[in-house]
Amino acid sequence: MKLNKNIETILGCDKEYDESNIVVFGVPFDSTASYRPGARFGSRTMRAESYNMETYSPYLELDLEEDTTVFDAGELELSIGNTQKALDSIYKFSKNILADNKLPFMLGGEHLVTLGAFQAAAEKYPDVHIIHFDAHADLRDEFLETALSHATVLRRCYDIVGDNRIFQFGIRSGEKAEIMWGREHVCTRMFDFNGLHNILDKLRDKPIYFTVDLDVLDPSVFPGTGTPEAGGVSFNELRIAMQAVSNMNIVGADMVELSPPCDLSGISTTTALKLMREFLLSLSQEMLH
Ligand code: MN
Ligand code: MN
Numbered sequence: 001m002k003l004n005k006n007i008e009t010i011l012g013c014d015k016e017y018d019e020s021n022i023v024v025f026g027v028p029f030d031s032t033a034s035y036r037p038g039a040r041f042g043s044r045t046m047r048a049e050s051y052n053m054e055t056y057s058p059y060l061e062l063d064l065e066e067d068t069t070v071f072d073a074g075e076l077e078l079s080i081g082n083t084q085k086a087l088d089s090i091y092k093f094s095k096n097i098l099a100d101n102k103l104p105f106m107l108g109g110e111h112l113v114t115l116g117a118f119q120a121a122a123e124k125y126p127d128v129h130i131i132h133f134d135a136h137a138d139l140r141d142e143f144l145e146t147a148l149s150h151a152t153v154l155r156r157c158y159d160i161v162g163d164n165r166i167f168q169f170g171i172r173s174g175e176k177a178e179i180m181w182g183r184e185h186v187c188t189r190m191f192d193f194n195g196l197h198n199i200l201d202k203l204r205d206k207p208i209y210f211t212v213d214l215d216v217l218d219p220s221v222f223p224g225t226g227t228p229e230a231g232g233v234s235f236n237e238l239r240i241a242m243q244a245v246s247n248m249n250i251v252g253a254d255m256v257e258l259s260p261p262c263d264l265s266g267i268s269t270t271t272a273l274k275l276m277r278e279f280l281l282s283l284s285q286e287m288l289h
Helices: 039-052 081-097 113-124 153-161 177-184 196-204 235-246 267-288
Strands: 022-029 070-075 102-109 127-134 167-169 189-190 207-213 249-256
Touching: 022 039, 022 081, 022 267, 039 102, 039 267, 081 102, 081 113, 102 113, 102 267, 113 153, 113 177, 113 207, 113 249, 127 153, 127 235, 153 167, 153 235, 177 189, 189 196, 196 235, 196 249, 235 267, 249 267
Parallel strands: 022 070, 022 102, 102 249, 127 167, 127 207, 167 189, 207 249
Antiparallel strands: none
16 A cells, blocks of 8 residues: 655654554544534644644653654545445555555544444454553443444444454443443453553463553543543553553554633643654554564
8 A cells, every 4th residue: 555645744753654563543423422413623733733742752751753654545535324334445545555564543533433443454454453441431332322332332332243242341331231231241441551561461462452442541640532531540540550551562543522612721632642653662562562
């Protein structure tokens, strides 16, 4: 695949495609948002705001420009009003990145976008497991009589891989039937990251797709999201948990549900960018070794 370089690259991620091992792309899609839309502006706003963020991490003592080879592919152009077509585009794009032996790192957009990228990852890695950070279980079979929704996305991923492949953390919202269904078919750790290290040890040799719904953060830290849910984790808890997951065999990853119209102070966008910087740096270190 040959891609043209985006001019406004995110967070100093300005390597050429051929020399990169991670490909960042934005997915401006929020058509199934059930409460407050706006996540379609998430990746674009992160890209614009990233000019105010240092590329150097004092936590890791690494710099995005020196210590990573990340290509920024810009924003996907998606079919507006046709959910399946939009998912097909995300799937094809992710599949091409994976075919070039690079790691797709997708910025949402609402959470349904994960389905397209995960489908591509599951095709290449049939043994793929999902690590899912979220306030919401996202395991409904249907939501508002729709099978494709950000409230059903993990259920649709389940349809691809089946039992015992999905590991959720931070969950604190869902309907009763959905939570009960989850107990039979997936592993859900409620409220926080307790038990994460045990599960990571068990999955050490497995290919992992990692999806982070940023509403796992407490709304006091991260108000800029369409479905805020009190009782979430802190920035440092999430940063450290994401760093732990970065040591796994990651084959695809995403960060979703930043909604700039809900982010009046801009603090959520900079928080998302900082998490992205830390994750890309620790992931790149892992991929080099
Ligand atoms: Mn979600
Ligand atoms: Mn959520």
